[in-house]
Amino acid sequence: MAVVEVRRLTKRFGRVTAVDELSFDVEPGRVTGFLGPNGAGKTTTLRIMLGLVRPTEGSALIGGVAYRDLRHPARVVGAVLEASGFHPSRSARDHLGVVATTAGISRKRVDEVLAMVGLSDVAGRAVGGFSLGMRQRLELATALLGDPELLVLDEPANGLDPQGISWLRGLLRWLSSQGRAVLVSSHLLAEAAQTVDDVVIVAGGRLAASGPLAELTGRVVGSVRIRTPEAQRLQGVLAGAGITAHYESHDVLVADGATPEVVGPLVAAQGVVVYEMTSSGGSLEDVFLALTASGPGASGPGASGPGASGPGASAVPGGGSEMVR
């Protein structure tokens, strides 16, 4: 059963429709990327989900109930939101102590989560002196206090350095491997693609696509890049199979619209020497651009279009769809 069920969610601010009949699910044990450009309605949707903003229409239920009706919200949902702040003169430990007391969580747990995010050494320092990255870690610690089954993170990579982003990615994978549902918003598609299992793509407040990442990226045809000393011969072989290939350099061919599953057997059958073969394209960016170009909402939910080539088809660095499993 889905942990989060968003149904026909709509939010209007005056004449502006920030969220427009949005529906999607978030499943346990998976990292769901909530993706879209800035201003697509991601933050508004998350804040509605968390009971901070009232929807104009529709609903966002967590475990079947609205956030406001959760008996112990901190034990069910942990959230990291932008623009949620800290009192500058309060220490990290006191900040967590305040939240723990409000939620009825033992103070022992405070030190546990501090260690989990690597802030134990600075726990006694006032948050006012924290860097953006340290604040983000403290936000995560706050979210983890209640050991929740659902984590909702709004642009958590903001302010983190590359090391921090890699740490965050590992943390999210670890949390989802424990069976928790993780919903993480991002406007950085390539970055998100390295972490998520499922994606929900929004544009202009409407759903552009949703489904497992592999299915979505499989729908967009990429290209295969082949480094070979026999470029001219290979070009002829590919042409014989109806595949156009152009030179990238004197020994590198790029076969557009092809997959390694097609090129590989051809190369083997003709005995062409190949030094290197990589597939690219089919990245989340390609998916996103293709979807938004054809108009938002053009391909509804449950996208599993033709040409879904399954995982592995594009497991290549540089192809944005590398899956970290």
Next chain:
Amino acid sequence: MTRLVRAELLKLRTTKVTWVLLAVGAVTAGLLAALVVVRSSTAAQQAGLPLVGSVAWRRLVLGLSGVTEYFALVAGILCVAGEYRHGTITSTFLVEPRRGRVIAAKLGASGLAGAVFAIAAMVVVISVAAGTSAAERAATGNVVPALPAVAPGLILATALYGVYGAGLGALLRNQVLAVVIALSFSLIGESIVTDLLPQVGKWLPDAAAASFSSSSQAGQIQGSAHMLVWWAGGLVLLAYGISAALVGVMTAVRSDVT
């Protein structure tokens, strides 16, 4: 509910500004007490000041602790508006989405903080009065005997000022605006209204507090005709805090947190 009040008290304790307000309130009370002790023990008795060492004098001096009411008022405002100012209201409402309960806990915690403010101010005033009188070689600067008459009303008034402040904070949400409005009304606006319309003035917060906190009883300056009965004064002050909070919860507090 207890857990929410405990959390609010923890927030107050772990915020530097609470301690600053507590200290400045108590020090101000101490300075006023020193001034009065010095003025009333000089050879020429100042007009309007009761005889040094008299019951009225003791009550007057100890009642000066009441100045901390304004500091409790500000602490109450910050207890609510400060969370909006620093954005911590988001995590507070995430953990307790029933916002009315959060505000109720804040009223309670601000009231308790007010009581502590009053006690701290009285401790300082008692020490200062004793110290200053000794320095002035006055017969007795011991105001402790006035405690039973003064302390209950003063603690209650300061506590209710804390509640009133929290209510204003919930109503206005903007801490600077709330502090400016509350203080300018209490310190200036109210006396203007009272001068022009005494019948209205007695229903205002300061006058309501004065009806049961003893600084006025000792002063005996205000005509008691323009004063509410003590219990009515207490209820009126409490009503200010609760009604401001109620309106706040139904309007400002209920709105989207973005």
